Amino acid sequence: MEKILHKERLDDWIAALSDREILSPALEDGVWAFRPAGAAVRLDYPNTTQPPKGLAFPQREVFFSFEQVKGEAPLLRQTLPQVAQRVVFGVRPCDGRAVPRMDKVFSDHVEDPYYWARRKQVAYVGLACQQPPSSNCFCQSVGGSPVSSDGLDVLLTDLGERYFAAAVSETGKALMMAGESLFEAATDADRAQLQGAHAAALARPQRAVRDPDALPSKLKASFDSPLWEELARACIGCGICTFLCPTCHCFDINDEVTGAAPLKGKRVRTWDTCQFPDFTMHTSGHNPRENSGARLRQRVSHKFQYFHENFAMHQCTGCGRCVTGCPVGIDIVSVVNKVAEHAG
Amino acid sequence: MINLQDIRDTARDLLASGEVRAVIGFRSGSRGMAAEPAFITRPEEADELVWDPTCFHNLALYLVEDRKFQAHARANPAAPIAVVAKGCDARAIVVLLQEHYFKRDQVYIIGVSCEGSGVLDERKLAGHLNGFPATSAAFDGDDFVFVTAQGEQRLPAREVMAERCLECREPYPREHNVVLGENRSGRELALPFAALTRFEAQSPAERWEFWQRHFERCIRCYACRSVCPMCFCDECVVDSITYPVTAETTAEEKANRVRWIERSATRSENITYHMTRAMHLAGRCVDCGECERVCPVNIPLRLLNNKMEREARERFGYEPGASIGGPSLVASFRDDDPGQFIR
Amino acid sequence: MQDNVYLPQLARVVRIADEVAGERAIKTYHVEPLDSAGFEHACGQCAMLSIFGRGEMMISIASSPLVKEYKQFTIMRTGRVSLAFHELAVGDVVGMRGPYGNSFPIEAWRGKNLVFIGGGVGLAPIWPLITTAMAQRGDFGDIGVFYSTRSSSIMYRAELEALRGQADVHLEGWRTHQAGVAAGTAEQTVTAENSVAVVCGPPAMIKSVIQNLCQLGFADEQIFTTLENKMKCGVGKCGRCNVGKDYVCVKGPVYSWAELKKLPQEY
Numbered sequence: 001m002e003k004i005l006h007k008e009r010l011d012d013w014i015a016a017l018s019d020r021e022i023l024s025p026a027l028e029d030g031v032w033a034f035r036p037a038g039a040a041v042r043l044d045y046p047n048t049t050q051p052p053k054g055l056a057f058p059q060r061e062v063f064f065s066f067e068q069v070k071g072e073a074p075l076l077r078q079t080l081p082q083v084a085q086r087v088v089f090g091v092r093p094c095d096g097r098a099v100p101r102m103d104k105v106f107s108d109h110v111e112d113p114y115y116w117a118r119r120k121q122v123a124y125v126g127l128a129c130q131q132p133p134s135s136n137c138f139c140q141s142v143g144g145s146p147v148s149s150d151g152l153d154v155l156l157t158d159l160g161e162r163y164f165a166a167a168v169s170e171t172g173k174a175l176m177m178a179g180e181s182l183f184e185a186a187t188d189a190d191r192a193q194l195q196g197a198h199a200a201a202l203a204r205p206q207r208a209v210r211d212p213d214a215l216p217s218k219l220k221a222s223f224d225s226p227l228w229e230e231l232a233r234a235c236i237g238c239g240i241c242t243f244l245c246p247t248c249h250c251f252d253i254n255d256e257v258t259g260a261a262p263l264k265g266k267r268v269r270t271w272d273t274c275q276f277p278d279f280t281m282h283t284s285g286h287n288p289r290e291n292s293g294a295r296l297r298q299r300v301s302h303k304f305q306y307f308h309e310n311f312a313m314h315q316c317t318g319c320g321r322c323v324t325g326c327p328v329g330i331d332i333v334s335v336v337n338k339v340a341e342h343a344g
Numbered sequence: 345m346i347n348l349q350d351i352r353d354t355a356r357d358l359l360a361s362g363e364v365r366a367v368i369g370f371r372s373g374s375r376g377m378a379a380e381p382a383f384i385t386r387p388e389e390a391d392e393l394v395w396d397p398t399c400f401h402n403l404a405l406y407l408v409e410d411r412k413f414q415a416h417a418r419a420n421p422a423a424p425i426a427v428v429a430k431g432c433d434a435r436a437i438v439v440l441l442q443e444h445y446f447k448r449d450q451v452y453i454i455g456v457s458c459e460g461s462g463v464l465d466e467r468k469l470a471g472h473l474n475g476f477p478a479t480s481a482a483f484d485g486d487d488f489v490f491v492t493a494q495g496e497q498r499l500p501a502r503e504v505m506a507e508r509c510l511e512c513r514e515p516y517p518r519e520h521n522v523v524l525g526e527n528r529s530g531r532e533l534a535l536p537f538a539a540l541t542r543f544e545a546q547s548p549a550e551r552w553e554f555w556q557r558h559f560e561r562c563i564r565c566y567a568c569r570s571v572c573p574m575c576f577c578d579e580c581v582v583d584s585i586t587y588p589v590t591a592e593t594t595a596e597e598k599a600n601r602v603r604w605i606e607r608s609a610t611r612s613e614n615i616t617y618h619m620t621r622a623m624h625l626a627g628r629c630v631d632c633g634e635c636e637r638v639c640p641v642n643i644p645l646r647l648l649n650n651k652m653e654r655e656a657r658e659r660f661g662y663e664p665g666a667s668i669g670g671p672s673l674v675a676s677f678r679d680d681d682p683g684q685f686i687r
Numbered sequence: 688m689q690d691n692v693y694l695p696q697l698a699r700v701v702r703i704a705d706e707v708a709g710e711r712a713i714k715t716y717h718v719e720p721l722d723s724a725g726f727e728h729a730c731g732q733c734a735m736l737s738i739f740g741r742g743e744m745m746i747s748i749a750s751s752p753l754v755k756e757y758k759q760f761t762i763m764r765t766g767r768v769s770l771a772f773h774e775l776a777v778g779d780v781v782g783m784r785g786p787y788g789n790s791f792p793i794e795a796w797r798g799k800n801l802v803f804i805g806g807g808v809g810l811a812p813i814w815p816l817i818t819t820a821m822a823q824r825g826d827f828g829d830i831g832v833f834y835s836t837r838s839s840s841i842m843y844r845a846e847l848e849a850l851r852g853q854a855d856v857h858l859e860g861w862r863t864h865q866a867g868v869a870a871g872t873a874e875q876t877v878t879a880e881n882s883v884a885v886v887c888g889p890p891a892m893i894k895s896v897i898q899n900l901c902q903l904g905f906a907d908e909q910i911f912t913t914l915e916n917k918m919k920c921g922v923g924k925c926g927r928c929n930v931g932k933d934y935v936c937v938k939g940p941v942y943s944w945a946e947l948k949k950l951p952q953e954y
Contacts (some may be wrong), residue, residue: 057607327637
């Protein structure tokens with residue numbers, strides 16, 4: 001389904017979806033974030049600091065609560081999320097492509113009930129990037145594109161006064177049908193304009209990971225390379241790169257106790273990161289990834305080798321957040337290029 | 345104006361003579377114009393070093409890292425490690441020396457004066473650039489000069505200079521082995537504690553609302569702690585990520601360890617984390633501003649630390665990083681200290 | 688398996704046996720699901736055990752799949768959760784979910800000689816194999832059981848002694864984890880031909896035993912071990928046990944040496 005939406009009707013379309021929760025990019029305290037949509041939604045933003053990942057995989061998820069009188073059987077109360085339908089506007093194509101990657105992780109082997117309870121309620125209305133929103137964008141070199149609709153439900157392309165709206169899923173069609181009278185049919189001229197806009201977007205220079213198809217084997221060959229240690233020399237071991245990543249999914253599970261007698265508390269999932277030194281530490285003190293070089297290697301190899309070996313696609317979607325956000329300039333593009341070059 | 349060649353020559357000579365075993369400085373990064381930390385051990389690498397307004401990092405952090413590495417390796421290298429240090433970085437080194445984290449002869453300070461300027465605030469610049477990347481940056485007197493695809497542009501320096509630099513009282517590394525650039529400590533760019541003073545003009549209710557909103561956003565990436573040279577504890581009180589577990593650590597030690605905060609990034613836990621950190625920085629924070637710079641969600645952490653700094657200054661006449669041999673704020677007592685609690 | 692993989696079923700501790708005393712004491716637990724539904728498992732699989740308020744830990748199931756009424760777990764007192772297990776009394780209720788991971792291909796080993804080498808608490812993960820093989824003794828050739836431990840205390844001592852007569856049991860004087868030591872007693876009693884060796888223990892011990900087995904002529908495909916990485920979710924999502932492309936909680940913990948060699952050395 002391909003339609004035209006005049007920009008001044010965007011708010012009307014959003015109003016037509018009022019039985020759902022609508023999120024859109026907003027600048028708050030200097031941070032672009034997906035926030036409940038206000039009166040006037042604007043989609044001329046660079047990119048959000050954090051991807052919309054948290055809508056399906058929030059930083060904190062309560063699995064269940066427990067209550068136990070000493071010596072008796074505990075009472076467990078499962079807390080599967082009950083969330084309204086949500087539509088998130090202005091999702092960039094790199095973040096759209098993250099969605100099927102996260103879906104794979106949370107459905108491979110067994111389905112994760114918490115992820116899917118949220119995920120099934122989210123619809124993604126994307127916005128094609130006509131200018132790279134960040135100087136660290138590299139989506140085209142990892143199989144994506146600034147106009148990709150992969151993982152999205154609707155892709156909007158800015159045609160000046162109007163949006164070209166393409167529904168790419170049944171959910172997307174339903175969203176557009178809900179505001180049917182607001183849309184106009186797309187003409188051949190509109191399609192030609194769209195193609196021109198997309199071609200121009202694709203031609204904008206970006207950073208690039210070189211020869212991405214060769215990366216799985218090159219990374220495999222570079223496992224013992226001394227380069228890792230050198231490239232991670234400045235790493236401070238914080239979690240920015242992974243916490244801002246649209247596809248990082250590692251987590252921790254802990255019991256949070258709120259009362260002693262009877263014992264009361266919650267079992268909680270929180271984001272975790274392979275960049276924290278104790279992430280892999282055994283209870284014996286043995287740590288398979290003891291230094292920052294090994295941890296950088298894990299992050300990069302997971303993105304460009306391990307995930308590829310399992311799902312035949314790179315996990316990294318080239319949003320560049322880890323590059324922009326790193327306090328000390330560790331740059332995944334330059335890291336993989338250097339390692340690959342070294343591997344010959 | 346510091347001549348970059350002087351920094352490079354200094355580093356090269358130190359390495360060539362074997363006077364130092366490594367130099368920690370700045371070099372050009374691969375993403376945009378921002379510099380990144382450089383670790384060089386060979387004289388010929390000295391030409392990689394740069395000095396410009398994107399040399400934000402407080403490299404004293406890596407002296408701490410080096411010390412930890414040497415301790416882990418049970419090494420005690422004879423030659424010191426050299427570090428390029430701005431005024432604030434040098435104050436951090438003084439605090440570390442004061443706390444006996446390492447000895448004075450284990451570090452060689454290549455001091456660099458910020459003279460009339462300081463470092464850039466990338467967020468402020470981004471506000472002026474509308475997403476266009478800049479490829480180079482320099483301060484030129486009262487101007488900030490940068491180059492984008494549109495050509496060379498100028499802005500008043502104070503519009504893009506980091507707040508901490510505007511408020512800096514000592515943009516000159518008093519403690520040093522060698523120092524480059526003029527001492528312009530008397531410069532007046534903004535009043536000390538200007539941002540804090542503006543903030544404190546608000547009512548307590550407004551301030552509480554402000555902090556709640558900001559702490560709500562914290563994603564607990566711990567970058568503020570990880571980047572701080574003062575946060576060197578092997579075991580951090582607020583979480584377990586650096587807790588040293590060895591084959592000798594008993595089950596009791598692991599089990600009985602107090603969990604001061606949960607890993608959940610909720611407002612109350614986040615506040616506890618940041619308040620605890622601020623308290624531990626009282627009399628130690630030298631206002632390098634790195635915690636605030638690196639925060640991915642823009643939490644104004646400097647205000648917290650500035651508050652502690654001003655309290656120490658006004659109530660105890662204490663200035664962190666002023667003297668290696670002097671008493672530390674929290675470990676010393678004087679008869680004329682205000683308050684009765686200790687008497 | 689339940690719909691919600693993270694929700695443990697409740698299970699009652701019906702028996703606690705002291706195996707080894709001391710700082711790193713070892714105890715064995717028999718645990719019965721409260722709703723009697725439980726789950727079936729295979730040799731080598733694991734379960735996530737919970738003490739509510741303390742947390743969860745992954746522990747290998749030490750009972751044979753032939754035992755249906757309870758699951759056996761042998762737990763060393765080493766961390767937060769295991770310490771809490773050591774404070775339990777019979778009748779206490781804990782959480783259990785599973786089974787997780789792959790299993791030993793015991794069906795393919797029928798007719799073969801089996802060599803079991805356990806170090807310390809590492810005997811537990813291979814104990815279901817040993818007990819299953821003994822229960823089906825006629826299906827297998829020679830069975831050798833070698834146990835070594837840093838202390839002089841031997842877990843499952845009575846059970847191991849009871850194997851004598853039907854298996855070649857060595858409980859002392861076999862310190863294979865000292866690098867460079869040849870296979871000692873094993874050299875005289877173990878042959879690679881038509882044999883499978885299963886080794887489990889501390890990482891250093893596993894590495895040296897595998898070297899010794901290779902010297903004895905065992906092919907990489909004849910040697911099996913289990914990886915014990917840190918785990919949290921048990922279902923291949925949380926990323927903690929990740930080694931190369933494998934989430935050990937799903938693709939492991941059982942690996943042949945041939946398979947393990949293909950993974951990065953990050954365990």
